[in-house]
Amino acid sequence: MATLSDKKIAVLSPLGVKATLARMATAAVAAAVLAPAAAYGGNRVTGTQVRDYTDYTAVIVKLEKPALFKVNTTKDGRLVLVIDDCAVTPGAAKLDRAVGVVKKVTSATAKNRAYIYVTPGRGAKNYEGKSLKSPPQIFFKIYKKPPTAPKAAIPKERPEPIKEKPAVAARGEFATSAKEVKPDNTPTVIDTICIDPGHGAHFSGAEGPGGVLEKDVNLEISLRLARLLRDELGVRVVMTRLDDSHVYMRDRTRLANAVNADLFIDVHNNAVLNAKVGGTETYFLSESRNDWERAATIAENQDFLAENPNFAADPGSLNFILSILAQNEYLQESSELAHCCQEKMVKELGLRDRGVKQAPFYVLVGCEMPSILVEIAFISNAAEEKLLTDPAWQQKAAEAIFAGIKAYKEGYEKNMGRGGG
Numbered sequence: 151m152a153t154l155s156d157k158k159i160a161v162l163s164p165l166g167v168k169a170t171l172a173r174m175a176t177a178a179v180a181a182a183v184l185a186p187a188a189a190y191g192g193n194r195v196t197g198t199q200v201r202d203y204t205d206y207t208a209v210i211v212k213l214e215k216p217a218l219f220k221v222n223t224t225k226d227g228r229l230v231l232v233i234d235d236c237a238v239t240p241g242a243a244k245l246d247r248a249v250g251v252v253k254k255v256t257s258a259t260a261k262n263r264a265y266i267y268v269t270p271g272r273g274a275k276n277y278e279g280k281s282l283k284s285p286p287q288i289f290f291k292i293y294k295k296p297p298t299a300p301k302a303a304i305p306k307e308r309p310e311p312i313k314e315k316p317a318v319a320a321r322g323e324f325a326t327s328a329k330e331v332k333p334d335n336t337p338t339v340i341d342t343i344c345i346d347p348g349h350g351a352h353f354s355g356a357e358g359p360g361g362v363l364e365k366d367v368n369l370e371i372s373l374r375l376a377r378l379l380r381d382e383l384g385v386r387v388v389m390t391r392l393d394d395s396h397v398y399m400r401d402r403t404r405l406a407n408a409v410n411a412d413l414f415i416d417v418h419n420n421a422v423l424n425a426k427v428g429g430t431e432t433y434f435l436s437e438s439r440n441d442w443e444r445a446a447t448i449a450e451n452q453d454f455l456a457e458n459p460n461f462a463a464d465p466g467s468l469n470f471i472l473s474i475l476a477q478n479e480y481l482q483e484s485s486e487l488a489h490c491c492q493e494k495m496v497k498e499l500g501l502r503d504r505g506v507k508q509a510p511f512y513v514l515v516g517c518e519m520p521s522i523l524v525e526i527a528f529i530s531n532a533a534e535e536k537l538l539t540d541p542a543w544q545q546k547a548a549e550a551i552f553a554g555i556k557a558y559k560e561g562y563e564k565n566m567g568r569g570g571g
């Protein structure tokens with residue numbers, strides 16, 4: 151199986167230079183910049199929640215407004231989340247009993263700063279946190295160490311309890327590995343966007359009545375969108391493919407994660423048996439709520455299932471997907487991005503507004519950033535198929551998606567205190 155490093159993954163940088171993924175992965179990622187503290191005046195911690203997941207335990211700090219934070223460590227091994235110009239509502243941040251690898255949570259307000267103290271328990275490995283916009287919260291993960299060895303079965307009659315290994319100094323270990331993780335990786339600006347032109351090579355996607363292949367129009371519109379984002383927003387654009395090559399579905403999200411993309415835009419066009427159906431719809435990753443959404447899921451998941459036959463045969467795979475969804479911390483952002491793009495596409499292209507929808511697309515699973523899948527038009531509808539092959543209309547479609555991303559970006563950055571607020 152081809153890996154990312156041996157496939158030529160194209161990257162369009164703001165300078166228009168093509169680079170390989172290997173180069174991009176080693177390139178320095180723009181450091182997060184803390185906005186002036188005054189931008190967050192009067193903020194409040196309204197509550198905390200500790201949730202345990204398979205790989206990590208999450209401390210969710212609920213805020214009145216989005217805010218950046220810093221992570222410090224105390225001498226006794228506690229982690230301190232520091233939020234400027236913020237106070238803790240009395241009793242809002244407290245945890246007395248251990249949950250997962252989090253032993254205790256306490257809080258304090260001093261000198262107009264909120265302090266959330268997290269005591270990691272045994273088995274804590276390292277941490278990572280990010281600030282989310284809506285609902286405003288800090289999502290702070292404490293990762294677990296992988297289990298060292300399977301537990302030996304204890305014979306029933308054995309009189310002596312099995313001696314436990316001497317407890318490792320959790321805090322020492324924690325402190326050591328915590329250094330490996332960059333504590334504050336909250337993106338304050340959106341400066342890298344990954345575009346995924348759907349399908350490619352022998353996976354051609356849908357086919358129109360006039361023989362137009364979805365993979366080709368997806369690519370054409372994606373390239374136009376990439377140029378707009380690069381030239382007019384000055385962001386780094388990473389494309390999963392630049393030509394009619396085959397890229398494994400899993401490698402598409404891996405690429406986006408590897409280059410630390412802030413957004414993932416999957417470009418597709420729709421098809422159904424009924425040739426009269428037309429319009430524009432935008433998806434984000436979640437459970438399907440109705441038959442229409444389920445049908446779209448099946449259509450767009452075909453490439454993935456062809457590449458991973460065992461996955462489809464595994465009855466646990468759906469549960470696997472749903473468990474990932476349950477942890478999805480980008481739902482709200484993805485939904486917002488989807489609404490921005492849908493609104494602009496409907497306004498600019500004038501096709502039927504089929505709305506923002508949700509479905510479990512495999513290609514979006516594993517994305518560590520807000521992600522959407524746009525279905526610009528119906529290739530199965532002869533009139534829309536014709537539009538899709540018109541270069542002027544392709545440009546208009548790219549401009550509409552561009553306008554949606556731009557609106558989302560501006561809203562996000564304003565909320566993060568970079569928009570002069």
Ligand SMILES: [Zn+2]
Binds near residue numbers: 348349364418419450
């Ligand atoms: Zn498609």
